[in-house]
Amino acid sequence: MSDDIKVDKVFDLKGLPCPMPVVKVSKGIKEVEIGQVIEALSTDPGALSDFPAWARTSGNEILKTEQEDDVIKFYIKRNV
């Protein structure tokens, strides 16, 4: 986990079929309060463009993206 970001909930989306990562994140983010942050773990390279596009569409904010080996970590702040 990134040191400077406080994560309120973690979603493991590794290996899910299309389009489950985006579906789960957009549902999951409703489980935290506005202003809180979720961490989403994905193995989909497509998520690297899907998540930012989703964030722009839905009005949420991706604070940080980290790629480590297979796993991609997204830190997403709920704005709406």
Next chain:
Amino acid sequence: MDQQTRDDLLKLFQGKLNEAMRFYLETCTRCGVCTEACHVHASMGQVKYIAAYRAEIVRRLYKKYFKGRGKVWPSVGEAKELSEMALDELYDAAYSCTGCRRCMVYCPFGIDTQMLMSIAKLLLVGAESEPEILTLLADTSIEKGKSIELFKENFMEGIKRLEAKVVSKWKMEAGETAIPMDVEGADLLYVALAGAHSIIPAAAIFNAAGENWTLSFFEAVNFGAFVGDPTKSKLILDRIVNEAIRLKVKEVCICECGTAFRVMKQLAGKQPFKVSSITEVHARYIREGRIKLDKNKMDGGVTYHDPCQIARNAGVMDEPRYILKHLTDDYRELTDDPRYNWCCGGGGGLVAMGEDTLDFRMKSSRVKVDQVNATGADILATACENCHAQLDNLNDHYKMGVEVKFLSSMIADALVQDAQP
């Protein structure tokens, strides 16, 4: 529902009335031959899941507003007012229909229930009563098309990270790129999905066949088609068409995704490239001797689920069987006639709606489970992400004890390296 809303919705309805749609709306004799056609009805038994009944839900509105009869004598056809309740019925009909078009094989006239349900879906979009998640997914796809430059770098970096895995399936010469991207003048543009599983095996096979290919920035699936919004479907489709034209490719190859393939193949119109499903491309590689497969990689009987949008609705039936003959000696058919294959029960956006539809998807697909079980096969292969996800869910839920596999990954695992030309 106020008059303004109703008028707006009826305008949307009017827009859907082309020649074929009029045929379908005018003709049904309610003979009931389609009764056994729908997997939902076959599994759950309710009359509302018979194709003719679903169609009648849309047709009743047509009879009310688009036939003179609706003003003179509405009750003769049970014509119905467009109301909130009618919208609920439309939702029920449209989002329990997977658009598999199996009923079309039964109908003496060939009425296309999926077409009729597209009216229902469009009205729901107009009334903002469609499943939100599908619209969100469609909007995300469109947004990606608009601002691809912002995400490109990151995406390419993510793809780079997959290359080692591709090479582990198929060794490359030094200096070759395992997953080429943005290659102008490539012969083939491969349009995948977001997941690594839709990129790695495909890449290994392209490399094994010595294909001059390039990976698309976009995902193949068209959520606009699921939600029944023609404008969005077109925008999502255009992203890929534009990329293909920009890169001057000769062929666009769609990954294992039924909707993506059918929409691209049948709705893209005349383009300077041809559209193929990855299954067709793989069969071609085998036929031309460009890849060689090892038959001993597969244990047990193999059966193949024809994705409706690829087989019955787009004609790719012989190719997967040809491929499977090179993968196993124990291939078992699900049906004598692939037109009659049961839908997996996940089409039309139902799988994309995730857990919300899980219970319904399991209940409505019992006949599919019976069909697979009857073959006694150990491996259930398919060539559609959507079908795969649904079949996986069924496998867990009904403890079917099969292994659900993508045809492409079976090919990738069976590649014989020394056959490299």
Next chain:
Amino acid sequence: METLYYIILVPMVYVAFATFFIGTAVRLIKIFREPSHPATLQIYPEKKPRWLWALHDTFLFPTVRRHKPLLWVFLMAFHICILLLIMGHLELFGEIETLQLIPHEIFLGQGFVGLIASIALLYFLFRRFISPVRELSVPEDYYLLILLFLIVLFGSQMDWARRWYFYEELSVDHYREYLSSMLYFKPYLPAEVSDTGHSFMLVLHVFFANLFLMFFPFSQLMHSFLSLPMNKLRRG
């Protein structure tokens, strides 16, 4: 009574035929002038030549044969009977000689065509009272079947009376006289047609047929014209 008979046998017949021809034409023109669907709607695997298979699907109902064999038997019988009955009626116009290329009597079914059609109609009607076709059916479907049944019943009665009970007061020549006068817009009702023991049957037959023709263009009966183009869409 005479006036009522006259209204049914003369003006109403004209109105019915006008409604049928104009209504059907206008509706078909409207439908066929709509833009065609942008993508193929076919079902695979495809078989060629497509138009031949579309004809096969339209006239032999292969999907019904496969899935509802009993219904198929009745459907085939009924539709063939309808064709024969249309031919028989055309022969009542003495002017159409081509139908007599191979000489035969009018209504070459000897009364059995009407009988088979009535039985088939009863079968269609009663199966609509059984689930799930009952839930699928709308009033229109029942009305049409009942109308058709009444038309065929009264029409056949006249034929049966002539052939089987040797009723001779109302003969083919009288029908011909009446129909010919209608065709040339010089309506004339021979006394045998409007004023004999079986006239009421003729009047009822014509009355129900008039209703049927007037409803035709606005009902699911349009499947008679649309079945072929639809089957062509499915064949690609």
